[in-house]
Amino acid sequence: MPELLRGKKELGAVYTPKPIIDFMLSRLNISSTQPLAVLEPACADAPFLSAFQQKFGKRHALTGVEIDHEAKRKSGLKNFEFHNQDFLLWETECRYDVILGNPPYGIIGNESHYPISALKEVKSEYKARSSTWRGKYNIYGAFIEQSVKLLKPNGQLCFVVPATWLLLDDFILLRKFLSEHGELHVHYLGKAFAKVNVVAVVLYFVKNARRALRLYDGKTLCVKRTHYNGDLIAFEDDFTREFEKKNPVRIGDFFNIHFAARSPEVKKSAIVFSEKKNGRTPLLTGRNLKPNAIDYETNYTGLYVEHRRANELRAFYGFPHIVVGHTKGAKVVAAFDERCYAWREEFHLVPKCSVNEKSVVAYLNSALVQRYVATRYRDMIPHLTKTQLSRLPIPTDLK
Numbered sequence: 001m002p003e004l005l006r007g008k009k010e011l012g013a014v015y016t017p018k019p020i021i022d023f024m025l026s027r028l029n030i031s032s033t034q035p036l037a038v039l040e041p042a043c044a045d046a047p048f049l050s051a052f053q054q055k056f057g058k059r060h061a062l063t064g065v066e067i068d069h070e071a072k073r074k075s076g077l078k079n080f081e082f083h084n085q086d087f088l089l090w091e092t093e094c095r096y097d098v099i100l101g102n103p104p105y106g107i108i109g110n111e112s113h114y115p116i117s118a119l120k121e122v123k124s125e126y127k128a129r130s131s132t133w134r135g136k137y138n139i140y141g142a143f144i145e146q147s148v149k150l151l152k153p154n155g156q157l158c159f160v161v162p163a164t165w166l167l168l169d170d171f172i173l174l175r176k177f178l179s180e181h182g183e184l185h186v187h188y189l190g191k192a193f194a195k196v197n198v199v200a201v202v203l204y205f206v207k208n209a210r211r212a213l214r215l216y217d218g219k220t221l222c223v224k225r226t227h228y229n230g231d232l233i234a235f236e237d238d239f240t241r242e243f244e245k246k247n248p249v250r251i252g253d254f255f256n257i258h259f260a261a262r263s264p265e266v267k268k269s270a271i272v273f274s275e276k277k278n279g280r281t282p283l284l285t286g287r288n289l290k291p292n293a294i295d296y297e298t299n300y301t302g303l304y305v306e307h308r309r310a311n312e313l314r315a316f317y318g319f320p321h322i323v324v325g326h327t328k329g330a331k332v333v334a335a336f337d338e339r340c341y342a343w344r345e346e347f348h349l350v351p352k353c354s355v356n357e358k359s360v361v362a363y364l365n366s367a368l369v370q371r372y373v374a375t376r377y378r379d380m381i382p383h384l385t386k387t388q389l390s391r392l393p394i395p396t397d398l399k
């Protein structure tokens with residue numbers, strides 16, 4: 001495909017490989033002999049509509065919406081209506097039988113921090129129109145919501161999107177919204193885009209009265225729910241089910257889980273300094289945390305804390321407690337901070353009841369826990385979230 005048609009990075013453009021388009025078309029249930037209304041949002045040169053027409057014939061009415069006026073229309077398409085518009089602000093009375101494509105993805109904001117910079121002026125308008133917007137959100141979430149709203153009853157939506165919405169709390173409202181409007185099938189693809197470090201899934205959704213969920217590894221069915229309520233979506237197998245049954249209590253039942261003090265707060269703090277002096281200890285980060293060990297010596301932050309006042313930054317820096325990695329990939333890494341240092345990263349576990357913290361640390365670093373987390377969440381997000389940690393099964397005898 002010529003470079004021009006690949007679209008602009010600041011608009012979240014990523015070209016979809018043909019085998020993924022073919023797989024997505026194979027998911028669609030196209031039995032009607034009537035012409036269907038088919039939409040490709042963020043279509044660029046409309047690769048999905050072209051493939052749809054090739055596979056299902058020329059009788060269908062095809063519509064593409066694309067914001068980038070330089071993205072070319074595919075000339076060979078029949079029955080094709082092209083709108084050079086922002087899909088999230090596009091007003092239409094039409095409703096569609098099939099909506100498919102590869103929406104842009106990325107958090108909208110300044111180019112120094114966020115991938116989608118071209119749309120930052122309209123972000124507040126997107127937010128106002130989207131009922132699922134939460135936290136920093138991601139533009140693909142708003143595309144999913146808008147597309148579901150444009151489906152006819154029994155209409156089908158098929159998008160390839162990042163996997164993050166399955167797990168992150170920023171997508172709680174989106175998952176709930178999907179669970180309330182139809183039946184959801186998710187196909188995990190892994191890192192399916194060459195040179196793009198994104199774990200992708202195909203979301204296939206039918207707007208109907210069923211509230212079912214199916215999660216597939218590629219084409220293999222792994223999880224089936226007849227009543228889906230919008231909860232996070234993760235893999236399971238005999239091992240994870242047995243592990244949960246054997247350990248019915250969760251980490252969140254034993255501990256309150258806190259984030260470390262964040263950078264802006266640390267910078268403003270009267271007890272944090274850039275010079276080393278007696279009574280000051282390094283402000284620790286994730287790099288200081290190892291399985292069952294803390295490197296108290298290396299200063300990765302370049303900052304020092306007045307040690308006896310560390311509890312002014314966070315009360316829990318003032319007593320020994322468990323620290324669990326947030327920035328360690330999808331692994332569980334835990335250690336017991338018995339020297340009560342201040343941290344700029346990671347999770348800090350404060351017991352709600354009497355519990356053997358040293359045994360909990362050993363358990364969290366164990367091969368069994370690593371296997372559980374790797375099986376449930378794979379590489380779908382690049383870190384461990386508070387929700388994942390809080391739901392981790394834990395043996396009751398560690399109490």
Ligand SMILES: C[S@@+](CC[C@H](N)C(=O)[O-])C[C@H]1O[C@@H](n2cnc3c(N)ncnc32)[C@H](O)[C@@H]1O
Pocket residue numbers: 006007008011012013014015016041042043044045046047048065066067068071085086087088101102103104105
């Ligand atoms: C991930 S690319 C996919 C392109 C094409 N569907 C494909 O698979 O090759 C996303 C496209 O979304 C377009 N885009 C970004 N924001 C948009 C918006 N708000 N409305 C419409 N199109 C948008 C970009 O210009 C880009 O062409």
